[in-house]
Amino acid sequence: xxxxxxxxxxxxxxxxxxxxxxxxxxxxxxxxxxxxxxxxxxxxxxxxxxxxxxxxxxxxxxxxxxxxxxxxxxxxxxxxxxxxxxxxxxxxxxxxxxxxxxxxxxxxxxxxxxxxxxxxxxxxxxxxxxxxxxxxxxxxxxxxxxxxxxxxxxxxxxxxxxxxxxxxxxxxxxxxxxxxxxxxxxxxxxxxxxxxxxxxxxxxxxxxxxxxxxxxxxxxxxxxxxxxxxxxxxxxxxxxxxxxxxxxxxxxxxxxxxxxxxxxxxxxxxxxxxxxxxxxxxxxxxxxxxxxxxxxxxxxxxxxxxxxxxxxxxxxxxxxxxxxxxxxxxxxxxxxxxxxxxxxxxxxxxxxxxxxxxxxxxxxxxxxxxxxxxxxxxxxxxxxxxxxxxxxxxxxxxxxxxxxxxxxxxxxxxxxxxxxxxxxxxxxxxxxxxxxxxxxxxxxxxxxxxxxxxxxxxxxxxxxxxxxxxxxxxxxxxxxxxxxxxxxxxxxxxxxxxxxxxxxxxxxxxxxxxxxxxxxxxxxxxxxxxxxxxxxxxxxxxxxxxxxxxxxxxxxxxxxxxxxxxxxxxxxxxxxxxxxxxxxxxxxxxxxxxxxxxxxxxxxxxxxxxxxxxxxxxxxxxxxxxxxxxxxxxxxxxxxxxxxxxxxxxxxxxxxxxxxxxxxxxxxxxxxxxxxxxxxxxxxxxxxxxxxxxxxxxxxxxxxxxxxxxxxxxxxxxxxxxxxxxxxxxxxxxxxxxxxxxxxxxxxxxxxxxxxxxxxxxxxxxxxxxxxxxxxxxxxxxxxxxxxxxxxxxxxxxxxxxxxxxxxxxxxxxxxxxxxxxxxxxxxxxxxxxxxxxxxxxxxxxxxxxxxxxxxxxxxxxxxxxxxxxxxxxxxxxxx
RNA sequence: GCGCGGUUAGCUCAGUGGUAGAGCAUUACCUUGACACGGUAGGGGUCGCAGGUUCGAACCCUGCACCGCGCACCA
Numbered sequence: 001x002x003x004x005x006x007x008x009x010x011x012x013x014x015x016x017x018x019x020x021x022x023x024x025x026x027x028x029x030x031x032x033x034x035x036x037x038x039x040x041x042x043x044x045x046x047x048x049x050x051x052x053x054x055x056x057x058x059x060x061x062x063x064x065x066x067x068x069x070x071x072x073x074x075x076x077x078x079x080x081x082x083x084x085x086x087x088x089x090x091x092x093x094x095x096x097x098x099x100x101x102x103x104x105x106x107x108x109x110x111x112x113x114x115x116x117x118x119x120x121x122x123x124x125x126x127x128x129x130x131x132x133x134x135x136x137x138x139x140x141x142x143x144x145x146x147x148x149x150x151x152x153x154x155x156x157x158x159x160x161x162x163x164x165x166x167x168x169x170x171x172x173x174x175x176x177x178x179x180x181x182x183x184x185x186x187x188x189x190x191x192x193x194x195x196x197x198x199x200x201x202x203x204x205x206x207x208x209x210x211x212x213x214x215x216x217x218x219x220x221x222x223x224x225x226x227x228x229x230x231x232x233x234x235x236x237x238x239x240x241x242x243x244x245x246x247x248x249x250x251x252x253x254x255x256x257x258x259x260x261x262x263x264x265x266x267x268x269x270x271x272x273x274x275x276x277x278x279x280x281x282x283x284x285x286x287x288x289x290x291x292x293x294x295x296x297x298x299x300x301x302x303x304x305x306x307x308x309x310x311x312x313x314x315x316x317x318x319x320x321x322x323x324x325x326x327x328x329x330x331x332x333x334x335x336x337x338x339x340x341x342x343x344x345x346x347x348x349x350x351x352x353x354x355x356x357x358x359x360x361x362x363x364x365x366x367x368x369x370x371x372x373x374x375x376x377x378x379x380x381x382x383x384x385x386x387x388x389x390x391x392x393x394x395x396x397x398x399x400x401x402x403x404x405x406x407x408x409x410x411x412x413x414x415x416x417x418x419x420x421x422x423x424x425x426x427x428x429x430x431x432x433x434x435x436x437x438x439x440x441x442x443x444x445x446x447x448x449x450x451x452x453x454x455x456x457x458x459x460x461x462x463x464x465x466x467x468x469x470x471x472x473x474x475x476x477x478x479x480x481x482x483x484x485x486x487x488x489x490x491x492x493x494x495x496x497x498x499x500x501x502x503x504x505x506x507x508x509x510x511x512x513x514x515x516x517x518x519x520x521x522x523x524x525x526x527x528x529x530x531x532x533x534x535x536x537x538x539x540x541x542x543x544x545x546x547x548x549x550x551x552x553x554x555x556x557x558x559x560x561x562x563x564x565x566x567x568x569x570x571x572x573x574x575x576x577x578x579x580x581x582x583x584x585x586x587x588x589x590x591x592x593x594x595x596x597x598x599x600x601x602x603x604x605x606x607x608x609x610x611x612x613x614x615x616x617x618x619x620x621x622x623x624x625x626x627x628x629x630x631x632x633x634x635x636x637x638x639x640x641x642x643x644x645x646x647x648x649x650x651x652x653x654x655x656x657x658x659x660x661x662x663x664x665x666x667x668x669x670x671x672x673x674x675x676x677x678x679x680x681x682x683x684x685x686x687x688x689x690x691x692x693x694x695x696x697x698x699x700x701x702x703x704x705x706x707x708x709x710x711x712x713x714x715x716x717x718x719x720x721x722x723x724x725x726x727x728x729x730x731x732x733x734x735x736x737x738x739x740x741x742x743x744x745x746x747x748x749x750x751x752x753x754x755x756x757x758x759x760x761x762x763x764x765x766x767x768x769x770x771x772x773x774x775x776x777x778x779x780x781x782x783x784x785x786x787x788x789x790x791x792x793x794x795x796x797x798x799x800x801x802x803x804x805x806x807x808x809x810x811x812x813x814x815x816x817x818x819x820x821x822x823x824x825x826x827x828x829x830x831x832x833x834x835x836x837x838x839x840x841x842x843x844x845x846x847x848x849x850x851x852x853x854x855x856x857x858x859x860x861x862x863x864x865x866x867x868x869x870x871x872x873x874x875x876x877x878x879x880x
Numbered sequence: 881g882c883g884c885g886g887u888u889a890g891c892u893c894a895g896u897g898g899u900a901g902a903g904c905a906u907u908a909c910c911u912u913g914a915c916a917c918g919g920u921a922g923g924g925g926u927c928g929c930a931g932g933u934u935c936g937a938a939c940c941c942u943g944c945a946c947c948g949c950g951c952a953c954c955a
Binding site: 193388389475513576634642643754755845 | 882883884885891892893905908909910911913917950951953
């Protein structure tokens with residue numbers, strides 16, 4: 001067994017093991033395996049993206065699930081890949097182009113621009129894959145996919161054609177969300193409402209039939225007045241009822257507009273009069289349809305005003321034109337007033353500019369299988385964790401609108417539609433030379449929604465689809481999760497037509513969002529997003545993984561604090577050193593066994609706690625409570641194993657009794673071997689290193705049989721020990737540990753410095769044996785601990801009441817007044833507790849109505865407190 | 881307006897009816913033969929507010945406040 005270096009160096013251990021695993025093909029999934037299948041598809045990161053803390057969280061969870069399943073004997077497929085990320089990638093390249101060459105994509109033309117995107121992809125693509133490897137992700141890299149793989153592209157086009165043939169995809173001129181910066185249509189989901197501080201302008205529209213009489217119209221968008229084609233009021237609004245059917249003069253680009261009545265007008269808003277602008281507002285467009293109003297578009301695609309009739313405004317940016325139009329109206333006496341007004345404005349999720357509702361010819365999908373998609377989640381064929389996301393999901397599906405799937409960007413899947421004159425054909429190949437292909441591309445999510453199965457060939461799909469679990473952030477529940485569920489139900493890629501074979505995944509685990517300490521989202525512009533690679537360099541991938549998992553409560557946002565990652569690193573070091581300690585005392589068995597050794601009470605205690613740990617982690621895993629699993633592992637190892645078991649075990653390790661020494665070392669090996677396996681999914685590298693160093697996997701040989709990642713999960717340690725003797729041992733241990741705590745407290749309150757040995761005397765309670773004295777003595781750092789049933793203390797000797805008797809601390813020249821003070825404090829505390837218990841017991845209703853066990857417990861407590869109090873009072877009295 | 885989540889120690893969070901917990905931070909002592917990325921001991925909380933149910937409420941019920949999020953409205 002090679003000797004462990006003094007400190008753990010993740011940089012020396014982690015890449016070494018990852019390379020070995022990868023080379024040996026440990027992560028490769030076998031579609032022909034007889035083992036049960038476990039599968040996860042990665043939420044594909046942007047192909048040119050770099051690793052963020054969000055990715056670390058998400059992929060660590062997937063890796064934990066994959067590694068755990070592998071150990072449990074599943075054939076595991078964790079399928080990796082990347083996404084072409086249409087708008088995101090294109091925007092990045094455009095930005096770069098503007099910076100380096102001061103050009104737009106239109107300057108280059110479509111073909112050249114796409115070549116530049118490919119260059120960009122060549123340069124930045126795949127970085128994130130290498131970063132995931134550094135994190136330790138056990139993906140099957142031989143199956144890595146990309147949304148622009150030939151086969152994948154073909155599948156996307158075929159799906160488009162299929163849905164078109166079914167009549168679910170159609171082309172139409174409708175109101176869409178227009179992003180004037182990216183100059184493309186967006187889906188409703190890509191628009192984020194933000195409250196904006198603007199102003200409400202009250203504009204005067206003169207009545208055509210009654211010159212000199214004006215209608216006041218409140219608007220936040222005076223720059224679109226030229227596109228007004230009517231003025232509307234509520235049909236029952238008494239203020240204006242006589243005007244319905246008459247006309248009003250449009251104040252800019254003067255023209256007579258009909259005054260119409262429509263139910264949607266809110267008489268309480270503004271003046272109760274709405275200017276109807278069908279080209280630039282969804283509600284207005286609908287009103288226009290109901291009243292057959294003409295549509296006038298006064299905006300260029302880039303958001304500038306397109307209205308030669310008003311030269312003062314023509315060509316101005318929409319926001320500049322807004323101010324200018326107010327000035328114009330004001331000059332002409334047509335502005336009644338202006339008041340500040342807050343309203344919600346839709347912003348493009350990507351380009352961060354206000355979106356423009358715009359009438360445009362686009363492709364739409366009428367979602368299929370929405371009822372079925374609701375049902376599979378409602379009926380828990382697919383289970384959401386945490387469960388409350390079910391409601392959000394249902395709410396979206398219940399209000400679902402057709403999906404605008406065409407984009408006017410260049411980087412994406414081309415729409416397989418062809419035009420010649422008025423003719424349209426939807427098919428893979430061009431119908432002929434004189435046909436022009438649609439210039440639009442598809443929404444990136446229109447390719448992502450096939451990810452759960454289109455990434456698998458038929459053989460793989462037969463084994464691994466539906467996938468076991470999807471791990472993702474809740475912000476893409478509509479974009480991706482819901483649509484993948486719909487795609488699975490519609491295209492039925494499963495082995496039969498049955499619904500349960502065609503759900504995309506059985507479980508969905510939604511992670512939290514990582515925020516900074518102030519609760520803000522991580523973002524580049526705030527500079528509050530640490531680079532995970534820096535963190536890995538500082539704390540190791542294992543430290544980062546563990547630290548993050550320990551603070552990631554399921555379903556809640558995570559306040560990131562580097563301190564927590566440091567804790568992860570510290571835990572790795574603790575593990576390392578505990579292993580070193582074991583290693584100093586001889587070699588270990590490849591498969592540690594307990595049977596041939598008599599177990600000490602401390603061994604029974606730590607093994608019982610280990611068994612509790614097994615159950616607790618199993619339960620937590622079932623609910624995807626990774627932070628709880630991590631915390632349990634941490635507490636068990638640090639406190640139960642290191643602080644208590646190892647410390648108590650030193651009595652035997654440093655003794656001359658070979659049999660007992662052997663026993664305690666065997667228990668250490670048993671616990672270490674089991675604990676390494678439990679911890680492996682969280683900290684794969686260090687556990688593999690120690691597993692290998694200790695030779696637990698059977699030493700050298702095939703990595704697939706020696707690696708910890710294929711070792712079976714630990715079984716319960718005490719299943720063959722009778723419960724009574726475990727209980728007896730644990731009770732004894734509890735009294736020993738309690739005594740130790742009391743002894744240490746005596747030392748500290750009596751101001752004995754930690755490096756000074758102290759002498760103790762124990763006047764034993766009935767039944768106390770001297771067997772455990774050496775351990776107590778060691779753990780209270782005693783120079784000597786003697787058992788003396790007849791000990792009569794001098795007044796002022798510090799004393800503590802313990803389960804094994806009265807424990808006295810002998811100090812030369814003890815400070816009597818300090819001891820008096822200490823005693824009085826102790827007495828005060830006890831009196832207080834006794835008072836509480838007595839009050840409870842004297843309440844007749846408590847004694848009558850509370851469960852007998854609870855009452856009994858209180859009675860016991862009362863007895864204990866009273867006895868201890870009597871002793872302490874005696875000691876106190878002796879001092880006077 | 882509708883819905884969801886949160887409010888417990890300075891910080892991050894556990895805690896589904898019976899003596900309020902952990903880690904970090906903090907204070908004191910300690911480089912002792914695994915570990916100072918460590919050990920030991922301590923201090924620190926009217927569990928957001930107000931009612932109710934109960935022998936007993938951080939926990940169950942009702943209302944409210946504040947923070948965050950989603951949806952709808954948004955002239």
